[in-house]
Amino acid sequence: MLDIQKVRTDFPILKREVNGYPLVYLDNAATSQTPQVVIDAIVDYYSNYNANIHRGVHTLSQEATDAYEQARQKIQLHFNAKHAHEIIFTSGTTHGINLVANGFSSLLKKGDEIIVSALEHHSNIVPWQMLCERTGAVLKVIPMNDNGELIMDVYKDLLSNKTKLVFVNHISNALGTINPIQKIIDLAHNKGAAVLIDGAQASPHIKVNLQQLNADFYVASAHKMCGPTGVGILYGKEAWLNKLPPYQGGGEMIAEVTFEKTTYADLPHKFEAGTPNICGGIAFGVAIDYMNNIGFNNIANYENELLKYATEKLLEIEGLKIYGPDVLGAKTSVISFNIEGIHPYDIGSIIDKLGIAVRTGHHCAQPIMDYFKIPGTVRASIAFYNTKEEIDKLVVAVKRAKEMLS
Amino acid sequence: MTIKEIQEEIIDEFSMFEDWMQRYEYIIDLGKSVPLIDQKYKTEDNIIKGCQSKVWLKADVKDDKIVYTADSDAILTKGIIALLLRVFSNHTPQEILNADTNFIDEIGLKEHLSPTRANGLVAMIKQLKLYAVAYQTKNN
Numbered sequence: 001m002l003d004i005q006k007v008r009t010d011f012p013i014l015k016r017e018v019n020g021y022p023l024v025y026l027d028n029a030a031t032s033q034t035p036q037v038v039i040d041a042i043v044d045y046y047s048n049y050n051a052n053i054h055r056g057v058h059t060l061s062q063e064a065t066d067a068y069e070q071a072r073q074k075i076q077l078h079f080n081a082k083h084a085h086e087i088i089f090t091s092g093t094t095h096g097i098n099l100v101a102n103g104f105s106s107l108l109k110k111g112d113e114i115i116v117s118a119l120e121h122h123s124n125i126v127p128w129q130m131l132c133e134r135t136g137a138v139l140k141v142i143p144m145n146d147n148g149e150l151i152m153d154v155y156k157d158l159l160s161n162k163t164k165l166v167f168v169n170h171i172s173n174a175l176g177t178i179n180p181i182q183k184i185i186d187l188a189h190n191k192g193a194a195v196l197i198d199g200a201q202a203s204p205h206i207k208v209n210l211q212q213l214n215a216d217f218y219v220a221s222a223h224k225m226c227g228p229t230g231v232g233i234l235y236g237k238e239a240w241l242n243k244l245p246p247y248q249g250g251g252e253m254i255a256e257v258t259f260e261k262t263t264y265a266d267l268p269h270k271f272e273a274g275t276p277n278i279c280g281g282i283a284f285g286v287a288i289d290y291m292n293n294i295g296f297n298n299i300a301n302y303e304n305e306l307l308k309y310a311t312e313k314l315l316e317i318e319g320l321k322i323y324g325p326d327v328l329g330a331k332t333s334v335i336s337f338n339i340e341g342i343h344p345y346d347i348g349s350i351i352d353k354l355g356i357a358v359r360t361g362h363h364c365a366q367p368i369m370d371y372f373k374i375p376g377t378v379r380a381s382i383a384f385y386n387t388k389e390e391i392d393k394l395v396v397a398v399k400r401a402k403e404m405l406s
Numbered sequence: 407m408t409i410k411e412i413q414e415e416i417i418d419e420f421s422m423f424e425d426w427m428q429r430y431e432y433i434i435d436l437g438k439s440v441p442l443i444d445q446k447y448k449t450e451d452n453i454i455k456g457c458q459s460k461v462w463l464k465a466d467v468k469d470d471k472i473v474y475t476a477d478s479d480a481i482l483t484k485g486i487i488a489l490l491l492r493v494f495s496n497h498t499p500q501e502i503l504n505a506d507t508n509f510i511d512e513i514g515l516k517e518h519l520s521p522t523r524a525n526g527l528v529a530m531i532k533q534l535k536l537y538a539v540a541y542q543t544k545n546n
Contacts, residue, residue, distance in 0.1 A: 019426075342481075343459060343479055343480035343481060344458075345458040345459045345480040345482065345483065346434075346480050346481050348458075349482050349517075349518070350482075352517075353426050353427075353430070361524070375459070375460065375479055376458065404427075404430065404434060405434060405481060
């Protein structure tokens with residue numbers, strides 16, 4: 001069981017007011033809030049052991065290196081990767097995707113195929129389009145149905161011996177759909193294709209078991225998991241990471257340099273050129289500890305309860321339509337909705353005046369909006385520190401916006 | 407009336423409102439009441455795409471003055487467009503280029519002109535000024 005009152009006191013920002021109202025923060029799919037323990041870890045780092053890592057012989061550098069590498073191990077254990085060096089620190093999910101896309105430049109040839117899903121964030125479409133332009137590979141798209149679910153039969157038909165890489169998000173940021181990634185991975189592997197999963201939306205809600213999933217690559221961001229912005233991870237199977245060429249040149253990623261030849265460092269440093277976000281990596285580890293202390297089962301149960309409550313309450317509003325799967329268990333705590341005849345921007349602007357933070361617009365997923373022929377949606381996304389009272393406030397605010405705009 | 411005078415008139419009108427609700431209701435009414443642009447001009451050429459809402463803007467010249475027509479798919483955006491057109495339309499290019507949009511701050515709607523809103527209004531004001539530059543250059 002989750003002690004919601006205690007959990008809320010862990011997050012200082014939840015005490016603030018916005019436009020004269022207590023903040024109701026329902027934009028968790030964009031970024032989660034930060035608990036005090038993570039803020040303390042950031043302050044502790046800069047107050048007590050700020051130093052560059054992996055090269056200093058002095059004590060501070062050793063302490064910072066130890067803390068950073070311990071964070072990597074925590075992340076490895078949390079995601080159940082086989083080795084700590086399969087966890088590459090990145091600046092976030094987008095960076096991880098670009099790293100893989102760039103690495104595949106040298107592995108693809110004209111006529112090879114990459115499969116992505118119709119449920120992708122823009123950051124998940126553009127790197128592959130760029131990769132296809134560079135290599136002559138062809139981009140194929142798994143379509144979705146009216147419930148915002150991927151059509152698996154079409155996926156099976158798209159897969160062939162030409163398929164070299166499949167890229168799908170674990171959970172859709174725009175609709176909250178949980179994709180059947182285990183099936184997607186297994187089917188791709190049958191054809192010898194590698195699979196990259198975007199776990200940005202899944203990792204805050206689900207305890208991901210990478211060895212069980214057998215994904216070749218998996219990416220996530222700290223800032224959606226109660227950690228700081230500007231840091232994330234790319235998981236890659238050791239064999240794949242050894243196969244990919246380095247992404248950026250610089251310090252840390254080299255073993256030996258002469259003007260004739262450079263030998264690259266071993267994993268994970270091969271992909272971590274330059275001074276990394278040391279503090280961010282350490283704080284990410286603390287955030288993962290924090291979430292595990294609460295427990296991912298507790299988080300999932302509580303969030304599902306709130307999702308069910310919010311869905312029922314919002315659907316009582318006449319003309320309100322929710323996009324995405326309507327079955328609980330098929331989606332996580334994202335409610336993407338519109339009210340007939342009203343633009344999402346107008347609703348978002350008015351409820352912001354009432355202290356409620358939601359996201360409006362196309363959520364960087366224009367193809368999904370085009371599919372539904374809508375300019376965008378209002379998206380309320382729930383975290384484990386939200387309450388039923390806050391959902392009630394959302395519903396009251398949306399009703400008020402509807403009255404003003406109708 | 408000069409642009410400055412129109413802006414002062416709007417500020418004066420808004421001073422009657424007691425809170426944001428009343429200001430928003432007025433903007434919503436403005437957004438609902440006026441057809442600001444002919445449907446046939448809602449074309450790809452005239453569109454300014456914001457992340458949040460779309461804006462269409464068209465400029466014509468009449469007696470050395472620029473007449474703007476514009477529209478948006480969001481009502482709040484459209485209501486603010488109505489205010490912007492009341493201020494900027496039907497003036498000479500020089501007047502338009504000399505004018506600023508500070509009145510939007512003064513009437514308590516500045517959040518709608520914030521670039522993070524990405525509602526198309528900031529881009530629309532830029533485009534509106536670019537038309538003025540273009541007509542001025544053409545006449546010189």
